[in-house]
Amino acid sequence: MPDNCLFCKIIRGEIPASKLYEDDDILAFRDIAPQAPVHILVIPKKHLRGPEAVTEEDERVMGKLMRVGNEIALKESIPSYRLVCNNGVQAGQTVFHLHMHILGGRHMAWPPG
Numbered sequence: 477m478p479d480n481c482l483f484c485k486i487i488r489g490e491i492p493a494s495k496l497y498e499d500d501d502i503l504a505f506r507d508i509a510p511q512a513p514v515h516i517l518v519i520p521k522k523h524l525r526g527p528e529a530v531t532e533e534d535e536r537v538m539g540k541l542m543r544v545g546n547e548i549a550l551k552e553s554i555p556s557y558r559l560v561c562n563n564g565v566q567a568g569q570t571v572f573h574l575h576m577h578i579l580g581g582r583h584m585a586w587p588p589g
């Protein structure tokens with residue numbers, strides 16, 4: 477867990493977050509600058525800089541992000557939602573700890589901007 481990673485600090489409880497779900501592998505919390513009526517981030521507790529860092533040993537936890545993410549979305553009453561994982565600066569990644577955005581509660585345009 478890198479000392480200076482924002483999301484590692486949230487995992488360690490050094491920075492507050494509006495947490496919705498936590499287990500040994502993953503943590504879900506509300507995005508601080510929501511881009512939709514519901515905007516949640518789901519992250520692995522293992523520090524991975526982004527999708528590019530995922531290896532075979534992470535496959536179970538990556539599946540869990542999606543399965544638990546769906547359960548959270550249903551609890552938040554957004555059965556229709558968008559999942560986003562940005563990889564790299566050009567894609568819009570600003571925090572380099574892998575995270576899955578769950579966005580819902582409004583119409584989503586396609587293609588994304």
Ligand code: AMP
Nearest residue numbers: 493506507508509562568569570571572
């Ligand atoms: P990305 O641009 O894909 O790297 O997404 C990073 C997300 O982290 C953005 O949507 C930010 O609003 C969100 N974010 C940054 N700092 C915090 C924080 N302290 N608590 C919750 N969400 C945050």
